[in-house]
């Protein structure tokens with residue numbers, strides 16, 4: 386009986402395989418609202434590594450007028466962090482960089498210049514405002530694909546305006562948009578509404594990929610506490626999908 390309970394209380398941090406790649410995080414220092422220093426980045430990466438996550442495509446924000454990061458800035462920061470990690474003995478970490486692109490005017494410019502950093506191949510990570518979706522979202526998704534990219538929408542469960550318009554999730558999938566769930570949505574971290582819609586999206590097989598969206602150590606302390614057996618059963622097969630982006 387004891388082993389039964391023990392088995393069902395395994396936290397999510399025991400479920401990552403060697404081929405898991407975290408495709409959403411803010412691990413590059415001083416480039417957005419994530420890591421604040423190289424020491425910070427190292428602490429976050431060491432903690433993620435203790436969960437068995439050793440592969441990363443980190444995704445700083447690119448948001449017009451807020452985080453004006455260029456592809457060059459991001460690649461330069463990655464170069465600096467990679468050197469820092471090596472010189473501090475973190476040799477077994479595989480880290481690349483892409484971006485989390487807010488769909489705004491600047492994004493449309495980057496798209497027409499094909500100046501986007503992909504997660505892998507043609508997959509790009511995009512996000513929406515939490516307040517309202519772009520009016521021309523369907524057209525933008527079309528343009529992304531015409532340009533040869535495949536859009537992955539970051540944390541669809543966090544866009545509250547779709548909770549009461551649930552069919553929009555199906556529509557976005559039909560329009561070729563892939564979905565990346567934040568693992569913290571398996572907890573109450575973003576509130577109970579986000580947690581509830583997460584369960585529904587998982588049950589409806591709408592989630593393609595997962596990510597930690599790590600900004601700080603508090604996120605990882607919360608991630609360690611996730612041990613809801615019902616949700617973990619739903620997420621376990623989906624965790625394997627990330628290996629396609631390794």
Ligand SMILES: [Fe+2]
Pocket residue numbers: 409410411485539598
């Ligand atoms: Fe993010």
